[in-house]
Amino acid sequence: TIHNADVDLTNCDKEPIHILGHVQSYGCLISTSADLMINHVSENCETLLGIQVENMVGCKLEDFLGGKIIHDLRSKLQISAATGTVARMFGRQLIEGGGNFDISIHASGASFIFEFEPKVEDLLRDDLAMVQPLIGRVAQHDKVQKATDEATRALQVLSGFDRVMVYKFADDGSGEVVSERIVGDQEPFLGLRYPASDIPKQARALYKRSPLRLIADIDDTVSPIVPQRGPTGEPLDLSLSITRAVSPIHLEYLRNMGVQASMSVSILVDGELWGLFACHHNSPRYVDYERRTAIELFAQLFSYELARKLDAELRQEESEARLLHDRLMMRLSSGEGLVENFAEIAEELSQIISNDGMAILSEGRYAVLGSVPSEEEFNRLVRFLNTVPAGQIFHTDNLQSVYQGADILADRVAGLIAIPISRTPRDYIVFFRREIAKSVTWAGNPEKPVEIGPNGVRLTPRKSFEAWSEMVRHTCQPWSGAEVRAAEALRISLIEIVLKLTDEANAQRK
Ligand code: BLA
Incomplete structure (x- = not known):
């Protein structure tokens, strides 16, 4: 696990979550310079790709991967560089006779980052085909709340997580669970509020750039990236990395909540982080990159629908206000x-x-x-x-x-x-x-037994809710x-x- 001695509960927003230097075990990472010379690799390249890691750094990527895939990676790199986005390939063979991988490709500073996840074969794959009908159902609702609830339901179907929530940010960075779908018998979080520190500033900033993160297993053995620093002393910037291992403080939070896997997807309105789909699972849960891509697409389409409906609701409110106003004036002047x-x-x-x-x-x-x-x-x-x-x-x-x-x-x-x-x-x-805290009530079960981690009960939903209540006294x-x-x-x-x-x-x- 990662340990950062300088970070505690009082300075969460100082934790440099984009340079923690590890990946999760569901994928491995290779980074190269512009001429595809390898400069960093995650140690689990050995288990996932079968390549001896100590031989990799300082060698060319094409020394390890097949000619066809190198050619395709190069053309994807051009697309990624031209558009400033993350490029993807699904189910591709890297080495003759080897297995298939989903691949993510993007530029990070002067480096290119390649991430590889072993492909989960699924003959009934219909990820993209599901997005359109699901977003169609969302679009049918005029009201923001109804559309949001429909989207929560859709995301539960797409992701298969035990709990799917929409977490909406207020201007001060605090947030509220405004929609929720639960599978099975669990306590609801709907209506609960949390202080801004639960998703600290740098995380909110990062989630504007990077739309989705998956924590497949909070007890995962993460894999270090070697060397940790390049020749200029800089660590590799993992902001847009899809296998990035996350903050250990956040893992403790999830552990204290009794959650084993977590995924969140950004909801942007007018370029600002309006909220997140926050998904929990009670056992480890891996969702492959192809499906995650469909989920990202769904979230993006939902964002557009949401912006439209928020706008319409605002105009509706304004016109109702005008009408009421006129009625009132008529009464008073009579x-x-x-x-x-x-x-x-x-x-x-x-x-x-x-x-x-x-x-x-x-x-x-x-x-x-x-x-x-x-x-x-x-x-x-x-x-x-x-x-x-x-x-x-x-x-x-x-x-x-x-x-x-x-x-x-x-x-x-x-x-x-x-x-x-x-x-x-x-x-x-x-x-x-x-x-405000008087008009919001805590819905959770305070007696629920959980083992509390090293940072204590603060990192639990109930304490978190109390922290928010204290902040808004x-x-x-x-x-x-x-x-x-x-x-x-x-x-x-x-x-x-x-x-x-x-x-x-x-x-x-x-
Ligand atoms: C990240 N905190 C997060 C994330 C969520 C929450 C959704 C995004 C990562 C993910 O997908 O799991 C918070 N999750 C919630 C909340 C609910 C929920 C509020 O389901 C409500 C139902 N967290 C703390 C404190 C600190 C902290 C006190 O509570 C710091 C001291 C840190 N949270 C923290 C950090 C991240 C985070 C650093 C970023 C994790 C990363 O992306 O590396």
Whole structure:
């Protein structure tokens, strides 16, 4: 196994996971210079290819492989170099009389990396043929959630893993299991949240470039790459390597979770890592390169579908917000009072800006719905809100960080959006949200016995969930850009209405 003394639980994002210098036993690696002179090999070339490893470095690749395959590798290299991608070949013979291999070819710095996996022969092979109907079923759904669930199911079929999840990242790098398919009797992880450190920054960055990783067996004996460093002292960059052995800290995490094999596939939207398909298996599981290629293709097609649906959902939300807005304005301008009808109005507004509670203060009258401050607490809060520059909405995910009086509200309120609805005195409509960890519950079984590794219980899903809860103490689910924009539009309309109502009242008094 690999050991890196400089990395522990406090500095996960410093672990150089792209240069750990080992491959998993399901494949072997040969790296060469541009003229196909071998500069690094993994030691298991001996068992998988039957070549004496000490004879390889400093010799030409063609000294070991057949002429036909060398010719094909060269042309694939050209394609890979021209497109900046990883080229592939499936089921190819390397040496006369030898077995067949799936091959991956890519450029890494000044080197070319060739990886070979013994071919698993399967006469019923239909990997690529499965992708099209499966993505077709995903495309039929308009809603993001439905499409995602369908994709999770499809990936379970394609991969055969015991548990397939979609793990979605938030802006801060933390994540949530938003879809899940389980085979057999296992505890669900659906809805659970994890801190950003569980998939550290450098891993998230790498997963944008490299779409799939397979950890076929967490107890695998990994094979070192020799020499570890080239003549310039640099280790081989394995960022795009498909046999790369992964972080030992992550292996411990999986072990503590009771998982024996793991595969994850990136989901990119607009060039950003939106999420991952995360797959677990309770026994070792190898999926061959040809099937992994089909899985990558599926994930890529899903990404496009997802981007389309996210876009459509956003437009749909915006148009619903506009309609609601118009309805509301019509009611108010026909003379219905904001405070008298607050219950109905609040319900309508909640469809545009989701919340756990709402309050209005208008001309000295207070009305509320849901999880909110008392009138007295609200009056104090208003004095704080009055310090915000006039004519602006104010929003925060963490009231505690800006407002002294927030701690007595903490059981009901963690964040708010305040919309001023008059100039003097300052009246407000306020949307409140509770602390996020309070609205998410842990679903796992804390009593489940597992042997805990050297880094302790932190590397378990439950502790991980607790770590996330601790990290988001005093904060609410962030207000989205669309919600903040809706609040701003609402401010402008409400000011207009309030002015009109005041004018009418004044006119009547004359
Ligand atoms: C990698 N962590 C990962 C990966 C996942 C997770 C999916 C990608 C590798 C893979 O496919 O297995 C995390 N897996 C999860 C989560 C769920 C899941 C959250 O199924 C939820 C259900 N991990 C930690 C801590 C550290 C850490 C504390 O929890 C560091 C101290 C490190 N995780 C870590 C590293 C990697 C990783 C370094 C990269 C592994 C690699 O690609 O080499």
